[in-house]
Amino acid sequence: MSQAPLNAAQKAQANAQRASRKISAAQRKETEDALTDQNDRIEAIASEHGVTQDKVKKLMGGERYYKKGSRNMQLANTLIHAKAQEVNADCPHGAKYSLNEIQEMVKADESMQNLVRKEQQEYINKLNKRRALQNMSVRATNTAAARDVQSTLDNIFKMLDGLALQTGIYTCLFASRGHVYDTAQATWFGTDNVMDFWEDVLQTEADEIARKLEQWACMAGRNLDERETVQNMQRVCTRLLNSGLRTIAKRRDVRINYTNFNTAMKEKLVIDLKGWPEGVLFQSPTSMNDLKALLKVRDALKDGSCRWFHMSPRQREEYAAELAARRKKGEVIGKPRKKRADAGVPHKCKGKENAPLRKQVRASGSSTQAPKSIEYIDTTDEENTSEDEV
Numbered sequence: 001m002s003q004a005p006l007n008a009a010q011k012a013q014a015n016a017q018r019a020s021r022k023i024s025a026a027q028r029k030e031t032e033d034a035l036t037d038q039n040d041r042i043e044a045i046a047s048e049h050g051v052t053q054d055k056v057k058k059l060m061g062g063e064r065y066y067k068k069g070s071r072n073m074q075l076a077n078t079l080i081h082a083k084a085q086e087v088n089a090d091c092p093h094g095a096k097y098s099l100n101e102i103q104e105m106v107k108a109d110e111s112m113q114n115l116v117r118k119e120q121q122e123y124i125n126k127l128n129k130r131r132a133l134q135n136m137s138v139r140a141t142n143t144a145a146a147r148d149v150q151s152t153l154d155n156i157f158k159m160l161d162g163l164a165l166q167t168g169i170y171t172c173l174f175a176s177r178g179h180v181y182d183t184a185q186a187t188w189f190g191t192d193n194v195m196d197f198w199e200d201v202l203q204t205e206a207d208e209i210a211r212k213l214e215q216w217a218c219m220a221g222r223n224l225d226e227r228e229t230v231q232n233m234q235r236v237c238t239r240l241l242n243s244g245l246r247t248i249a250k251r252r253d254v255r256i257n258y259t260n261f262n263t264a265m266k267e268k269l270v271i272d273l274k275g276w277p278e279g280v281l282f283q284s285p286t287s288m289n290d291l292k293a294l295l296k297v298r299d300a301l302k303d304g305s306c307r308w309f310h311m312s313p314r315q316r317e318e319y320a321a322e323l324a325a326r327r328k329k330g331e332v333i334g335k336p337r338k339k340r341a342d343a344g345v346p347h348k349c350k351g352k353e354n355a356p357l358r359k360q361v362r363a364s365g366s367s368t369q370a371p372k373s374i375e376y377i378d379t380t381d382e383e384n385t386s387e388d389e390v
Helices: 008-049 053-065 075-087 099-108 117-136 142-167 196-200 206-220 230-249 261-269 291-303 313-328
Strands: 172-175 187-190 271-274 307-310
Touching: 008 053, 053 142, 075 099, 075 117, 142 172, 142 187, 172 206, 187 206, 230 271, 230 291, 230 307, 261 271, 261 313
Parallel strands: none
Antiparallel strands: 172 187, 271 307
């Protein structure tokens, strides 16, 4: 049976398909040639430097492990999540709607179209809250928790290996189970020869440190509720605040003056703290007895939303002008030190009332000159001899 001749549109479509196939074939050939050339170069570099090809490939593609920045939440994903929670909440397993069906439902729902900025932000906040809950939720069984630990640690090890190859950084990590009934095994990880540090400096092997860490964690035997007590959170918050301040001030002896923060910290050290949780009074964590407030402070310090920073020159000038204006009005900045009741009265040093007075006579010449022996000191008569007698 003879085929009907093609019309002009069909001929144009056939020509376009042939041209597309030709372009695809050329692109595949170009990609294969580039890969062959790359493999040859990798082999040459590996043989020249005496390393394996896997190491060269890791050095070339190590950046794929790094996450340059978290992506912003997409509105389409938040709407799909909200619709899935609505329609699949009461559906049994196997009868839930698929992703394509939920997407069509979102398109057909007029209430999810043409949303104002406030409504969009509400949907985004709901999805963010759920994701945070999933990341912080406890696994149902010890086996599931152990698998989660192993999977997460493997990813961390790969990232640290890539970081060490790219930057030459030394990193060591110890991990242990938190309870005697957990099935996760204690382990350690180190880049290059960093574990020699523990043996050379502390004379302790890495296996011994991991074993002692596991013993300490299992003997404590605290669950999450027992760890998040007021006393523990006070210590954690204090440690995080002090550590951050010492790091940015580059001083080990600096301490936080909460009472006179405006003068002692901001005016003198030119260091300020931003991101303190709203609704929480700024004071020392040891003075807080509200567990919820302490948890807010801890979370803010850990995620970096509350952190120390150096004030810019412009901020310094503006703050100095603000303090000067307040002092000019007669306002007392901060809490002045309490004046002593006996201020202005001379005091004697304790324990030295009956101590004999010591007079230090400096010998002529060098200050390190040894004193003369008693046998060679001139007598009084010799000292009073006149020049005529001599």
